[in-house]
């Protein structure tokens with residue numbers, strides 16, 4: 410696959426027990442986290458960054474998210490969908506996301522299979538730690554903190570049916 414020609418940021422929300430998904434959807438509804446996801450994937454200039462994802466995550470959106478390119482990994486030669494730029498390998502996903510991308514940034518937005526493939530190439534993680542356990546069918550392991558520095562942390566208390574959560578920005582350690 411070689412070295413990523415892009416600065417890649419993984420963005421995900423993870424429950425205390427490692428769950429990230431249930432029945433093809435998020436197990437929780439945290440409106441502020443959805444807003445944050447939008448802001449992060451639009452980029453600092455608001456112009457939108459390509460998002461790399463698995464076919465299941467693309468389908469979980471229901472329809473493409475405005476203002477951002479959707480680079481979708483599938484092994485299914487017959488699969489296509491409006492708004493999806495279909496790719497068949499992680500290398501092809503990176504090359505596709507690098508095209509017409511003057512900012513040189515892209516987001517890796519899941520799910521578990523795609524984080525498994527591309528997290529090793531990510532320079533940064535924008536994690537939402539959800540401080541509750543959820544039932545689910547899709548999990549991610551905790552990050553190996555020997556590889557990451559926490560550069561920002563913002564805690565939010567539980568309220569109005571939303572569990573307590575923290576936004577955590579992690580940067581890969583050099584060397």
Ligand SMILES: NC(=O)c1ccc[n+]([C@@H]2O[C@H](COP(=O)([O-])OP(=O)(O)OC[C@H]3O[C@@H](n4cnc5c(N)ncnc54)[C@H](OP(=O)(O)O)[C@@H]3O)[C@@H](O)[C@H]2O)c1
Pocket residue numbers: 420421422423428429430431432433434435462463464465466467469482483484485488496497498499518519520521522523524526547
């Ligand atoms: N909590 C969060 O932040 C978060 C973020 C994103 C998603 N999610 C949740 O995670 C769940 C989906 O995750 P998931 O792990 O089941 O699926 P996924 O990673 O979204 O998609 C998996 C699909 O990607 C394709 N794929 C995987 N590896 C590939 C490879 N090496 N080459 C080509 N294509 C490849 C395959 O598509 P084909 O089967 O078409 O071949 C595979 O079935 C949903 O519940 C979703 O809501 C949660």
